[in-house]
Every structure is written in structure tokens, then in C-alpha cells.
Amino acid sequence: MKxxxxxDERRRRITEIDPAALAAxxxxxxILDVDNTLTTHDNPRPAPGVLEWLERTRGAGLRLxxxxxxxxxxxxxxxxxxxxxxxxxxxxxxxGGFLRACAHMGLSPRETAAVGDQIFTDVIGxxxxxVFCLMVDPIEPEPGWFFRLKRRLERPILRAYERRxxx
Numbered sequence: 001m002k003x004x005x006x007x008d009e010r011r012r013r014i015t016e017i018d019p020a021a022l023a024a025x026x027x028x029x030x031i032l033d034v035d036n037t038l039t040t041h042d043n044p045r046p047a048p049g050v051l052e053w054l055e056r057t058r059g060a061g062l063r064l065x066x067x068x069x070x071x072x073x074x075x076x077x078x079x080x081x082x083x084x085x086x087x088x089x090x091x092x093x094x095x096g097g098f099l100r101a102c103a104h105m106g107l108s109p110r111e112t113a114a115v116g117d118q119i120f121t122d123v124i125g126x127x128x129x130x131v132f133c134l135m136v137d138p139i140e141p142e143p144g145w146f147f148r149l150k151r152r153l154e155r156p157i158l159r160a161y162e163r164r165x166x167x
Contacts, residue, residue, distance in 0.1 A: 007135035029063035033116035098129035
């Protein structure tokens with residue numbers, strides 16, 4: 001079994017993910033996190049390059065959906081602006097939100113990838129759901145002690161991942 005704390009792949013930003021390479025691997029849809037993946041926390045606008053990446057991804061024939069632990073009041077306007085369906089209150093890392101997102105796209109978990117910035121929500125949830133997992137670095141540091149604690153706990157896991165991943 002794969003390590004539940006390790007992503008399948010890691011990139012600095014979502015814009016560095018090659019949609020054509022995912023499609024060639026048999027991926028037909030992508031589940032997207034919002035905060036610190038597509039934009040910064042509570043920002044109503046996508047980060048630079050995200051709109052172009054979404055168009056390239058659609059052009060590669062991939063389906064897209066947003067999955068967030070945020071409430072619909074945050075997720076709905078953001079996803080709507082991007083023309084994406086969404087699942088709010090996703091309860092990540094539980095696999096249910098990922099599986100609902102797969103079902104919404106009409107895909108199996110094996111045909112789906114997930115992109116997010118946190119091990120303890122996005123990576124573990126994708127792993128539990130059987131979804132290919134891509135982790136990106138957070139766009140910016142989050143405010144608040146809880147996020148700082150989670151990021152501190154992630155550091156040794158990411159160091160171990162980097163040492164063990166194939167070159």
C-alpha cells in the first residue's frame with residue numbers, strides 16, 4: 001500500500017501540472033482544492049495563470065470539479081466564476097467528498113486525480129478514496145496558529161517524501 005501521507009507527485013504550483021501528461025496516464029478528471037491551490041485564502045479571484053491552466057486542462061479533454069472544506073458561501077461564487085461544479089463542506093480527509101466528486105464527473109477514482117496543498121486534508125483524502133494525488137506548495141502562508149501547526153507537522157513528512165521518491 002502506498003504511504004497515505006505521500007502524494008503521487010508534487011509541483012510548486014498548479015500551473016506546473018501538465019494536463020496532457022495526466023490524460024496520457026488515463027486520468028479523465030481532476031478534483032481541485034480552492035484555498036492555496038487555485039487562489040489565496042478568502043480571495044475571490046484565481047491566482048495568476050490559473051485561468052489559462054484551466055483552459056489547457058479542458059482542452060486536453062479533462063473534466064474538472066472543485067472540492068473544498070469551505071462552506072457553499074465561499075465555494076459557490078468562486079467555482080461559478082470558473083465555470084466549475086463544486087462540492088462544498090467536503091469533510092476532507094474523509095473520502096466521501098472525493099467519491100461524490102468522482103460520481104459527479106461520471107468517473108471512477110482510478111480515472112481521477114486530485115490537486116491540493118495540504119497533507120492532512122487533500123493527500124490523505126485522495127489516498128483514502130483511491131484517487132491519484134498531486135500536491136502543490138501553498139501559494140502563501142496562512143494566518144492562524146492552526147495552519148502554522150499543520151504546516152510544521154507536514155515538514156518532516158515532506159522531507160521524508162523527497163528523500164524516498166524516485167529520481
